[in-house]
Amino acid sequence: MFIELDLQSEVPIYKQLADQLIEGIASGKLSSGQPLPSVRTLAADLGINLHTVNKAYQALKQEGFLEIHRKQGVIVQPGALPTADAAFRERLGRDLRPLVAEAVARGMKENELQTLITALYGQVRNPSSQGGAST
Amino acid sequence: MFIELDLQSEVPIYKQLADQLIEGIASGKLSSGQPLPSVRTLAADLGINLHTVNKAYQALKQEGFLEIHRKQGVIVQPGALPTADAAFRERLGRDLRPLVAEAVARGMKENELQTLITALYGQVRNPSSQGGAST
């Protein structure tokens, strides 16, 4: 897998994992219906506990990004992905707010923020344009 | 004060407090050099422990948003506020990334995100335009 964990980070492991899986879906590296490693396999692969993997899987299942079946294991949502509904936008706003506030307090202009968002949006959609040419 | 805490929130109290103080600075509700309540006063006011208030104050002092003197207590940075330097932008990018990623995964268009950022930017700078007319 393409997962890279920083065990020294203040960000919980299960959240790092969930974040990178979502980013995989956003970028297309993980396609609809694609099977993911079993909790035991991925745990061994990453050198962490299977419960930590399971916690990330469960969170993404709860959000609708994953489906979990008995023997087939875990697969990326084969149907319609979760949408940016009102509930999500509310949560997104709550999460973004303190970040925007500090940026404002530090004198960042609105267009600087927009530029950063644009850059991140691009990085997430096309991870290949990370350090190489934009081919 | 204008602080409102949600004790049931999953967001730590000290972070809610720090966030709202920063937002106060960003909006101008807290002006340069303005004194803040003592840790004991604010703690009693909010119904929380003085150490929780102190933790928020210390974090903002560490960032450069507050100055703390012996008897005068805590005041909003009277000199130059912290800037949006490289270190901050790096941290901001790291914090924004998973939020942008999920928005992308949920099919949000880039301009929808930009619109949300614009709205938050406005709310933070002018909290009065919250539920009333844009006068």
Added chain:
DNA sequence: TATCTGTTATACTTTATATATAACAAGTAG
């Protein structure tokens, strides 16, 4: 000399995070 300030120290509780084992139930492949 009191009083108020931030600060430090100690102790305790609760919750979140992460790991370690073990076992169970449901599919699937032999």
Added chain:
DNA sequence: CTACTTGTTATATATAAAGTATAACAGATA
């Protein structure tokens, strides 16, 4: 049917973060 792998559940433990409760200290001030 048997064996294996799957997610799932349960129990236990360890560590850290968050929050509270008290107490005491040192500096500045009225």
